[in-house]
Amino acid sequence: MPPAADFRQMLRDVSLRVTAPRLAVLSAVHQHPHTDTDSIIGLVRDELGTVSHQAVYDVLRALTTAGLLRRIEPPGSVARYEARVGDNHHHVVCRSCGTIADVDCAVGYAPCLTASEAHGFVIDEAEVVYRGLCPDCSVRS
Ligand SMILES: [Zn+2]
Numbered sequence: 001m002p003p004a005a006d007f008r009q010m011l012r013d014v015s016l017r018v019t020a021p022r023l024a025v026l027s028a029v030h031q032h033p034h035t036d037t038d039s040i041i042g043l044v045r046d047e048l049g050t051v052s053h054q055a056v057y058d059v060l061r062a063l064t065t066a067g068l069l070r071r072i073e074p075p076g077s078v079a080r081y082e083a084r085v086g087d088n089h090h091h092v093v094c095r096s097c098g099t100i101a102d103v104d105c106a107v108g109y110a111p112c113l114t115a116s117e118a119h120g121f122v123i124d125e126a127e128v129v130y131r132g133l134c135p136d137c138s139v140r141s
């Protein structure tokens with residue numbers, strides 16, 4: 001994880017003011033990739049004490065809009081956030097416990113899958129979610 005100074009620089013690079021909640025959210029998501037909003041609120045409160053839900057929602061929205069975080073929403077899961085942005089990686093989701101891991105883009109660039117019929121669209125993204133059982137769940141079943 002980048003040192004705290006780098007989180008400040010990241011905020012400055014996208015012209016966001018450096019605030020304690022923004023630093024805490026950035027650091028929480030770097031340490032816990034694919035975390036949902038409630039867990040992020042918990043992590044931020046551990047660090048800063050009282051912070052309202054709304055404040056954390058606002059920070060998540062600002063950081064996502066600025067491109068510092070990516071919001072993912074696998075089917076059947078709540079929204080989650082990660083700090084790995086700027087590449088076209090996919091996710092593998094455990095069908096049993098919901099654990100999520102990163103999977104590099106199969107071809108290395110978006111949209112990864114060529115649509116069999118583009119209907120005249122200029123397609124720049126394919127949302128790929130792999131599903132199965134994680135190592136823990138597959139030994140238990
Ligand atoms: Zn699992």
Ligand SMILES: [Zn+2]
Pocket residue numbers: 033034082084089090091101102
């Ligand atoms: Zn990811």
